[in-house]
Amino acid sequence: ETGVTQSPTHLIKTxxxxxxxxxxxxxxxxxxxxxxxALGQGPQFIFQYYRxxxxxxxxxxxxxxxxxxxxxxxxxxxxxxxxDDSALYLCASSLPPGQRYNEQFFGPGTRLTVL
Amino acid sequence: AQSVTxxxxxxxxxxxxxxxxRCNYSSSVPPYLxxxxxxxxxxxxxxxxxxxxxxxxxxxxxxxxxxxxSETSFHLTKPSAHMSDAAEYFCAVSDNAGNMLTFGGGTRLxxxx
Numbered sequence: 093e094t095g096v097t098q099s100p101t102h103l104i105k106t107x108x109x110x111x112x113x114x115x116x117x118x119x120x121x122x123x124x125x126x127x128x129x130a131l132g133q134g135p136q137f138i139f140q141y142y143r144x145x146x147x148x149x150x151x152x153x154x155x156x157x158x159x160x161x162x163x164x165x166x167x168x169x170x171x172x173x174x175x176d177d178s179a180l181y182l183c184a185s186s187l188p189p190g191q192r193y194n195e196q197f198f199g200p201g202t203r204l205t206v207l
Numbered sequence: 208a209q210s211v212t213x214x215x216x217x218x219x220x221x222x223x224x225x226x227x228x229r230c231n232y233s234s235s236v237p238p239y240l241x242x243x244x245x246x247x248x249x250x251x252x253x254x255x256x257x258x259x260x261x262x263x264x265x266x267x268x269x270x271x272x273x274x275x276x277s278e279t280s281f282h283l284t285k286p287s288a289h290m291s292d293a294a295e296y297f298c299a300v301s302d303n304a305g306n307m308l309t310f311g312g313g314t315r316l317x318x319x320x
Contacts, residue, residue: 096250125307125308127308127310132313133312133313134211134297134299134310134311134312134313135251135297135308135310136310137307137309140307148306148307150307182250182251184251189303189306190303190306195241195253195256196253196308197253198243198250198251198252199250200249200250201249201250
């Protein structure tokens with residue numbers, strides 16, 4: 093069974109640029125959630141994708157957007173990067189929302205640095 | 208809205224001593240509660256979860272947590288700390304299994320030889 097994978101591992105961008113982060117879900121999982129973890133803080137929910145549609149969004153501006161593909165993999169896009177976007181971005185996959193014994197399996201994350 | 212408070216951003220114990228990491232939650236619906244561990248430069252690994260079954264939940268690596276509704280708490284314990292337990296621990300709450308997780312600020316556990 094393949095776990096959740098994310099690419100790239102590390103990324104350095106400058107303010108104003110755009111970035112795309114990628115996530116492949118664990119085998120059998122069709123739901124993907126994205127989280128932002130700033131240094132020294134707990135992860136914060138960005139959004140979740142289920143059946144290729146956004147299924148819930150946290151308190152993040154529209155310049156954070158995403159996609160889910162038919163193979164359940166997902167992308168997180170951030171436009172007009174700001175210094176505060178520097179963080180570890182975590183992807184988690186799971187079964188469809190609402191199943192009692194569900195849980196989210198996390199990938200290793202992408203470390204984004206904005207200069 | 209849901210929230211999680213983890214008391215103590217840093218906890219230091221000696222090897223072999225009891226580990227107690229505190230977590231209090233706020234939720235308007237019956238909560239699903241989770242403890243995750245994060246080792247340096249890695250993602251999150253699930254230690255254990257509470258999904259309205261038994262209030263005492265046993266997880267991996269000898270950890271367990273007890274759900275106390277009256278105290279809105281879900282503290283994590285381990286009878287005897289190992290050096291390998293040194294990591295960041297996060298408590299999280301959800302309104303439904305598989306839905307968005309709301310995390311606490313984390314507790315860094317240090318284990319002294």
